[in-house]
Amino acid sequence: MTEPVVTMKNISFSYEQKCVLDHINFEIPRGSFMGLVGPNGGGKTTLIKLILGLLKPDEGSIELFDKPFEKYDEWDNVGFVSQKANSFNKGFPATVFEVVSMGLTAKIGYLKFLNKKHKAKILHALKQVDMLDYTYQNIGNLSGGQQQRVFIARSLVSDPELLILDEPTVGVDYENVKRFYELLHQLNNERNITLLLVSHDTGTMTEHATDIVCLNKTLHFHGKPEEYTSLTEKDLSEFYGHPVNIVTHDH
Numbered sequence: 001m002t003e004p005v006v007t008m009k010n011i012s013f014s015y016e017q018k019c020v021l022d023h024i025n026f027e028i029p030r031g032s033f034m035g036l037v038g039p040n041g042g043g044k045t046t047l048i049k050l051i052l053g054l055l056k057p058d059e060g061s062i063e064l065f066d067k068p069f070e071k072y073d074e075w076d077n078v079g080f081v082s083q084k085a086n087s088f089n090k091g092f093p094a095t096v097f098e099v100v101s102m103g104l105t106a107k108i109g110y111l112k113f114l115n116k117k118h119k120a121k122i123l124h125a126l127k128q129v130d131m132l133d134y135t136y137q138n139i140g141n142l143s144g145g146q147q148q149r150v151f152i153a154r155s156l157v158s159d160p161e162l163l164i165l166d167e168p169t170v171g172v173d174y175e176n177v178k179r180f181y182e183l184l185h186q187l188n189n190e191r192n193i194t195l196l197l198v199s200h201d202t203g204t205m206t207e208h209a210t211d212i213v214c215l216n217k218t219l220h221f222h223g224k225p226e227e228y229t230s231l232t233e234k235d236l237s238e239f240y241g242h243p244v245n246i247v248t249h250d251h
Contacts, residue, residue: 008047008051012057014058028162034197034211038240039241096134122153144171184208209225220239
């Protein structure tokens with residue numbers, strides 16, 4: 001059996017006595033591409049914040065790469081791309097190269113000079129996301145899809161084994177979304193990076209993900225994409241807590 005990179009046992013969390021997550025148990029297997037779906041307010045972003053150490057659970061335990069969360073200190077092994085990445089301030093005075101270099105801060109520290117090895121890693125990360133030609137352009141001049149690739153490069157530059165993405169395609173046009181998923185598929189298959197992707201685009205996600213998790217305060221579903229797509233509107237309505245209509249798209 002594939003070893004997990006994340007293990008959550010009996011996790012509960014509340015904001016000001018309002019329960020957001022209620023006794024969550026699940027694992028993210030190494031090398032998997034896990035899609036996390038569910039309604040707004042269902043606890044998806046909270047779950048991510050718990051994995052990243054930005055919040056502490058009220059109850060339960062978390063393990064990262066077989067280490068108890070309290071003892072885990074290899075954070076450059078976990079990459080994160082926020083849902084706000086593609087709304088980057090267009091006036092921010094930074095080049096693509098400088099933005100990606102920020103992903104090395106944990107390794108080299110603040111106010112430290114980049115050596116040849118660091119610069120080579122930055123260029124390699126940009127090459128992986130097909131953004132090498134934009135290395136010295138201002139980040140604010142790029143499209144939303146291009147910016148998203150740069151922020152993925154920023155996460156990749158530290159050579160993470162786990163990459164977490166929270167609603168990364170919001171506001172990105174269809175063609176760039178398609179290329180974005182192709183990039184994730186490539187990273188998962190060719191570099192064996194474990195992916196956790198939060199998205200409302202269940203149709204596209206189920207074409208690429210290896211596992212689907214549906215979260216709405218509790219864990220309602222955890223299985224393969226083909227099992228998720230075979231669910232009925234009644235099943236999904238129960239999971240989401242409101243009526244859900246299944247719409248199919250032929251591309």
